[in-house]
Structure formats: C-alpha cells, structure tokens
Amino acid sequence: MALALVKRVFKKYPLVANCGVYGTLYVGAEFSQQTINKKFLAPNPEPYDQGTLARYGVVGTFIYPTILYNWYKWLDARYVGRAAPIIVKKLLLDQFILTPPLLVIFYTSMSIMERKGDILEECRNKIIPTFKSSCMFWLPAQSLNFLLVPPAARVVYVGSCAFIWVNILCWFKRQNY
Template sequence: MALLQASKYFFTKHPLIANCMVYGSLYVGAELSQQTIMKKFLSKIPQDIDKPTLGRYAVMGTFIYSPILFNWYKWLDRTFPGTTRKIIVRKLLLDQFILTPILLVLFYTGMSLMEMQKHPFDECQKKFLSTFQRSCVFWLPAQTINFLIVPPQFRVVYMGFASFLWVNILCYIKRQKLTVQKSN
C-alpha cells in the first residue's frame, strides 16, 4: 500500500518525469520482448541481446515520445474537455491524423539517425504508409478507450501499455528489410 501511495504522490508532484519513466520502460520492454523471442527462442543459435538497439528505444521512448505525448494529451484534454461522442471523434481524428504521422516520422528518422544510417529518410519513405495504415487499425480503438475511460493524469501511462503492444508491431516492421530498386 505504501508503494501505491508513493507512486500516486510521485505522479502528482512530478507527472512528466513519472510518465516518461513508465512510458520509456514499456517502450524498451517491447523491443526487449521482441529481441528475446527472436534471438533466444526462434533463433537456431541463441544470440545476445542487442543493447545498443535497446538504448535507442530508451532514448526514443523516454526522451522523445513521452514529453510529446504528455504535452499533447494535456493540450488535447484542455482544448476539448469532455467525453461526448463529438469530442471523442474530434480527439481521435486529431490524434490519428495530426500526431501519429509526426510520431512515425520521428520514429523512423530518429532511429535511422541514431543508427547512423547513410540515408536516414529512406526507411521512413518506404515504410510510412503501411505503418500508418496499421496504426489506424490499432490506435483508433485504443484511443477510443483512452479518451472515454482513462483519467487524464494516466493517459501517458495507458499509452505506455498500449504502446507496448504497438511497439511490438513497430519493431517487427522496423526489422523488415528495405528492398533496393535498381534503376535501368
């Protein structure tokens, strides 16, 4: 019970830091679960966990996505208070068609830059549309729950848990090789 009270106090006094810690941990956890399955269970020869990749996911989840989400939902809830059908639809559309494209571009280009890719925008150009389409299928129902049920102070934490599932999808897409087109 003391741990629960301490957590509640920390979320009340330091909501951004608390949300960043939880979201970042879940974001890294998704990549770790992917690597564990791929490298330990599905690989014929068990491989080591790729710690630099975990580090990149930690940076992305903790220092890039978390503050953006924290401030986005704070703004969204302040600008469109309530849970009427009209408000929920407005929040869903803004979230899916304004924020999501930005986050996907940040994900692909940010990861490519941290990986020191020679052409950091290539992966984003090739994977953006299919990823965005998948995100619509996943996030529209997830965000409906978020906006209808989840109290505002726990939106980023909820997003962390939902993102744990989503990042597993992103990790899978990220692992797909880019096809190189030859020009004649």
C-alpha cells in the same frame, strides 16, 4: 505505502513519472521482440542487441512521452468531456495530426542513432504501411483512452498500449521494403 508513493511522484513530477513508465514499457517491447527472435526462434541463441535497446530507450524515455504528455494536456484542455462528438474530434486529431509526425520521428531518430547515410530512406519505405496499421490499432485503443481513462493517466495508458504497438513497430522496423 508503495502505491501512495507512486501517486505522490505522479502528482508532483508528472512528466518525469510518465517518462519513466513509458520508457520502461517501450524498451520492454523491444526486449520481448529480441527475446522471441534471438532466444526462442534463432537456431542458436544470440546475445541481446544492447545498441538497439538503448535506441528504443532514448525514443521511449525522452522523445515520445514528452510529446505525448504535452499533446494530451493540450488536447484535454481544448476538448473537454466524453460526448461522442468530442471523442471523435480527439480521435481524428490524434490519429491524423499527431501520429504521422510521431512515425517520422521514430524512423528518422532511429536512423540518426543507427548512423545511416540516408536518414529518411526507411521512413519513406515504411511510413504508409506503418500508418495503416497504426489506424487499425490506435483508433480502438484511443477510443477507450478518451472514453474511460482519466486525463492524468493518459500517458501511462498509451504507454501500456504502446508496449503492444512497439512490438508491431519492431516488426515493421525489421522488414525490408
């Protein structure tokens, strides 16, 4: 019964459903980072940083899933099939056309929400190492996506992978370059 309801919601309101799932996974990744860093690794347990969780909630619920939903809709309509040349095209477009703007959006939107003076400073310092890591993580993950995942489930699949990826992003975000 619950599964049927979830399927109905995804069918009737796909963008809203994808935003909810992606946002939950995105905030969950930051929550797990804070749990490790503030509860287990800290000499004295610290409270969760609600502001940071909220910022990840904004990016993960409203910005990224909306972009991804429309991107995959366009990409799947333009490049239909699972033949190797089509998958390679999708991989290259996804990694080299979509990913750089997503990383810029991540760092600049976080800087805006953090009210930093230079909203591009962190992006300038971290985008290259983050992009290199994203290639190592997302190219294999997206190969599976384009090969095995049905188009209607792409944002949820990417959200599930993003749970892992956001843990990596959180690590980059905490680095001082």
